[in-house]
Amino acid sequence: MAKLTTFGKEHLVFVARILFSFVFFSFLLVIDFAIHLKLISVFLFILLVGGYAFLSFSKQRQRCNFLVQAQKHNSQKLERLYGLSGELSKTSFIRDKLTETTPTLTNFFGEYFQSNRFLLFVKKGNVYQVLAAHNVTLPKRSRVSIKSKSEFISWLKSADGLKDLKFMQTTKVPSSLRSLQKEYQFDRLIPLLTESNLWGFVILKTDEKSTSQIPSQVEPLLDEKLPLFVLNQIALNLEKESISNKLKEIEKKSNTNAKQTGIDLSVLNRDLKRKIFDLNAVLGMAQNIYSVMEEEGLFSTLARMMQDHLGAKSVFLMFPNKENGDIVGKYFYGAHTSDIFGKESLSELRIEKGKALYNWIKNEKQIWHLYTMQRISHEEELLKALLASGFQIGAKLAFSGDSFGIVFLGEKTDGAKYRQIDLEILAILVDMGVITYQNIRHFKSIEELSYTDSITGLYNYRYFYKRLTEETFRAKRFGRKLALVIFDIDDFKIYNDTYGHQAGDQLLKQLGELLTRTVRSIDVVSRYGGEEFCVIMPESDQQECLKFAERLRKNIMNFPFKDEHLKQEHNITVSLGGAIYPYDARSVDRLIYCADMALLKAKSTGKNRSVLYQEKLVAVNHSV
Known part of the structure; x- marks a missing residue:
């Protein structure tokens, strides 16, 4: 994405020159000169105006070429950066x-x-x-x-x-x-x-x-945060290496203690040895955890490792609620939730922010035994249910800032108590889970930035085309309708030339916010490019599409767009074109083409109107 560094001043100078030339040559025509001198004056005036117009057109064309080149350059740069991020995430930094x-x-x-x-x-x-x-x-x-x-x-x-x-x-x-x-x-x-x-x-x-x-x-x-996100992958991988070294130290310490006490580990029960001391298996599965790029898959893998290597019968995970900060139940692995807590929904299980139990966990060390929490609150419903169901261990997932989640482990399948080696392995598994969770969030941030328009905050063309392809496939699979609306701002170039490009950017930003409030939650709004926007409307037919387009057109026409620099309010109009899948088109590119033809028809018939695609529009627009 790039913008031209031009100013309205150039256009004012051009108009001033034309007016000066017009006044000067008009004065020459009024004076009593010979007819051939007057004809020469008229010819010179036409030549001067034509020269100015040609020069202005050349400059505008050159700027447009610069814009296309910059957009292509930034797009290629973003693709390389996205690929490098994936490469670094899979690299083992030793x-x-x-x-x-x-x-x-x-x-x-x-x-x-x-x-x-x-x-x-x-x-x-x-x-x-x-x-x-x-x-x-x-x-x-x-x-x-x-x-x-x-x-x-x-x-x-x-x-x-x-x-x-x-x-x-x-x-x-x-x-x-x-x-x-x-x-x-x-x-x-x-x-x-x-x-x-x-x-x-x-x-x-x-x-x-x-x-x-x-x-x-x-x-x-190009957003400067993106390269820093990629560079931060080195820090995450170095932290992974540190955790791996801790695993090896624990393994070495266990073997050394066994030799000093004269205990031959091969004599011990092999199942017990595999579940407690097989740190090599944990180290081997660490790579699987780090490669997971989806949140639910990550914690499913983490819970399975806790069950396999620590012998936990059940694993319960809670995460912070973004709205109020409460710690809310999210994932449960083991017995049915209702059998353990008497609740049908995990979201009903929560620890309220600011309460005694919340503050105790916030200030507590990473891992603790649940029985130590009884002195905090004897009346806490969740704590009583956990203890009554045999849960024994709690571990804190420390996220950014003061945010944290919790992992609760149920009793062991063999009825034994958790030993010190179990808690050390649990600490390592928790650290690996937190690192991978941060890695997932970094990737989502990069993906979101690469799909977002920097001025309006809406999705960009890249995301628009991806989602339109997905929605078209979904409509085809389930036999449903899909509407596409394309619209642009009428005479936006004149607005930019009159009030400046900063005012134009402010208008685009306010329009993006207005569109977000106007569309349905299932609709997808994108900036197609320049002053052109698109709305993907799943499960909408011609009548619904036209009704929405008219409502959107009136909302924009009546909305007061504020100019912070000039302290003024402006009104604009838009022209809209719509097309319906599968009536007008059965492919993505054809659907875009049909909506664009309808938009051109709205422009050519007076602007500030909504038009749905019809087959005869194609012939009409080719003749315009």
Whole structure:
């Protein structure tokens, strides 16, 4: 998406020149000159006006070419970024092999941050060391390290996004890093943060003189948050590696203890050994958890692992409600919910925000025994039901900010109590679940940004075509109707030329909000491009489509659009065209074509009206 950096001033200068020329040559015609001099004056006037008009047309055509080029460039850039995000999500980032990713990171920083020089610091123990570098000579790389308790690292843990390195002038920074910054003129920093820790950071040298593929007359609008979302994948994968190392340490500790006490693990019951101490199986399934990109599938896999490796008879998960912050039941694996709690719906089970039980869990450590909660509230209905049903363990899923969810484990299938090794494995499973959940949210954020128009907040053409294809397939499968309405703003170019492009953007934004309030919940509203919009209406016929189009046209015509800069209110009109599947078309492209033909008919017959497609419209519009 890009917009032209033009101004209404150019058009005013053009009109002023024409008026001046007209007055000047009119004066010459009034004066008593010879007839041939007057004819020459008229000819010069026509030539001057024609030259001005041709020059203005050439400029407008050049700007349109710039806009098409910028839109194509940003679309390709977004596709590459989306593919890189998927590639990084499947990459196993091992610190000792992280330098192998230097070429990929070099291309990434070069394209999205205009940087040809960078250093990647990664946490290793209690220090941060350089693991990858480009165009930087480090003869003593092992000495370039920063302690995790330094003032500089403490500052980074509270930072986010792309930062200017000017803060180093007022912050205590290790001398090794300061000397590197001065020698290589690093000017930008990006922290690699997750909810639990700072796993590293990147310092860059941006090249202000680097030439972009986008012409200077075009302003790029690719959202700068998207590259940061992708870069954050490194932090998530480093956190995965840390959890994997903890698993290996627990396994090593278990084997060491067994040898010291002279216990031969092969003599133990093999089923018990497999369910409690088989940490290799947990480590092997970690990759399955990290590859899940759908919320319900993630927690289904997580619950199954808790049942298989911890022996839990039932697993109950609760998550925060977005509206009021209460912790509400969402997933249950094991016995039927009604058999355990006497409730038919999981949403009836909740812990109210601000109550004693909520505050206790919020401030409690990650894992606890349920019997310790009895002193908090003896009257809490959910707590009594959990204890009465044999639930023994609670674990907190710490999300961003103060938000958290809860996992409750029922009694073990063999009737035994949960041991310390079980709780350690549970902590690791919970951490893996939280990381994967954050990963899913990051992908959804990227997908949402790639499908959203930056000015109106509506869906863009890419999402419109995807949804129209899906809805057409659904209508065909179930034998239902589908309406498509395409409309655009009448004389929007004149509005832009009169009030400026900022006022035009404000109008588009207000129109997007008005459309969202006007359509049904099942309708899909998109910005088709420029001042053109589309509405996909499932299960709607000709009568419903025309009724909606007229209601929308009147709502827009009567709505006062406010100009914040000029402190004025404006009214606009729109022309609408509609087509119906399967009556007018049986394919996606044909349906768009028919709705567009109806729109052209509405434009050619006076504007500010609604027209449904008819076969004869095609011949009429070809002759216009």
